[in-house]
Amino acid sequence: MIRNFERFLTCNFRQITAQRRNLNVQNFMIARSYCQLSKMCWNCHATLHENVEIFCNSCNHIQRVPKISFEDYFDLFGIQKDPKVNLKELTKRFRNVQSQIHPDKFSTKSEAEQSLSSEWSSLVNKAYKTLQTPVLRGEYLLSLKGITISEKNTIEDPEFLMEVMEKNETVEEAETKDDLLVLLDELQDEIADVNNKFASAYQSKNYAAAKNYLIKMKYLMSIENITKEKIQRF
Numbered sequence: 164m165i166r167n168f169e170r171f172l173t174c175n176f177r178q179i180t181a182q183r184r185n186l187n188v189q190n191f192m193i194a195r196s197y198c199q200l201s202k203m204c205w206n207c208h209a210t211l212h213e214n215v216e217i218f219c220n221s222c223n224h225i226q227r228v229p230k231i232s233f234e235d236y237f238d239l240f241g242i243q244k245d246p247k248v249n250l251k252e253l254t255k256r257f258r259n260v261q262s263q264i265h266p267d268k269f270s271t272k273s274e275a276e277q278s279l280s281s282e283w284s285s286l287v288n289k290a291y292k293t294l295q296t297p298v299l300r301g302e303y304l305l306s307l308k309g310i311t312i313s314e315k316n317t318i319e320d321p322e323f324l325m326e327v328m329e330k331n332e333t334v335e336e337a338e339t340k341d342d343l344l345v346l347l348d349e350l351q352d353e354i355a356d357v358n359n360k361f362a363s364a365y366q367s368k369n370y371a372a373a374k375n376y377l378i379k380m381k382y383l384m385s386i387e388n389i390t391k392e393k394i395q396r397f
Contacts, residue, residue, distance in 0.1 A: 215239050217264060217283060225264065228282045236290035236303065246304060246362035248294055257291040297358050298384060301365075301377045308370055318378050327382050334390050340397040343390055350387045354380060 202211040209221035215238045218225055237244040240256040262268075264287065269280040293299045302312055318324070330350070337343045361376035 217260070225269070225276055225279045225283065227279060228286055236294055239287065239290050240294070242294075244304075244307075246301065246358075246365045248300065250295060253291070253294055257287065260287050297354075298377065298380055301358075301361055301373070301380070304365060305370065305374060305377065310370055310374055312374060312377060312381075316374075316378055318375050320375075320379075323379060323382075327386065330383075330386050331389070334386060334393065337393070340394060343394045343397075347387065347390045347394065350383060350390060354383045354387065357383065 202216070203209065204211060204219040204222060204224065205227055206224040207219060207222040209219055211219065211226065215229070215235060216226055235244075240253060240260065242248065242253065242256065261284065264280055264283040266277065266280045266284055269277045272280075293303050305312065330346075334343070334346060337346060357376050357380045361373050361380065364370075364373035364376055
């Protein structure tokens with residue numbers, strides 16, 4: 164009977180331990196979820212009020228890079244979510260943010276903070292490059308609406324495609340640097356015009372048209388890059 168009683172105690176002890184372990188895991192998951200939803204500082208547990216808050220206003224510790232929600236590149240620099248961006252203002256804000264989070268400023272901090280600094284710096288660089296370039300900015304804006312552009316995406320516009328072929332041939336046949344510079348100016352004017360049309364379509368919420376303009380812009384920028392490469396060979 165003693166042995167049976169010992170077995171009974173051992174069995175119950177294991178069950179209680181398992182239950183406590185499960186309860187601890189559940190409590191941890193609940194606490195973690197609460198921190199993620201309420202956006203709490205990992206260091207002092209103060210509530211973070213901004214959509215993108217790099218530093219805690221209470222303890223000034225650098226925060227974790229958001230993983231759950233989609234990173235908003237516009238919020239990162241505090242600029243309006245718009246197809247047209249003031250590039251001088253964007254560069255100014257980029258330099259300001261980067262000066263605060265650059266890994267060199269965290270060389271004497273903990274390993275965790277150094278790692279967070281590197282993550283933020285990488286994200287800020289990516290965001291700046293995306294918003295600085297018209298095509299990347301356009302693709303990003305469309306992605307916020309659930310629209311993506313793959314390499315297989317084409318446009319059903321025979322007239323435009325014929326123009327693209329003719330432009331390619333003109334660049335290939337150009338024999339002087341001056342001829343190429345004239346072609347480059349024309350291309351850049353056309354790209355600016357298509358970019359304006361993309362912006363108007365996007366602002367009017369005509370996302371199908373915006374997508375087509377963006378694809379056209381990619382075709383034109385491809386020819387622009389070929390033209391620039393050929394100019395450099397002279």
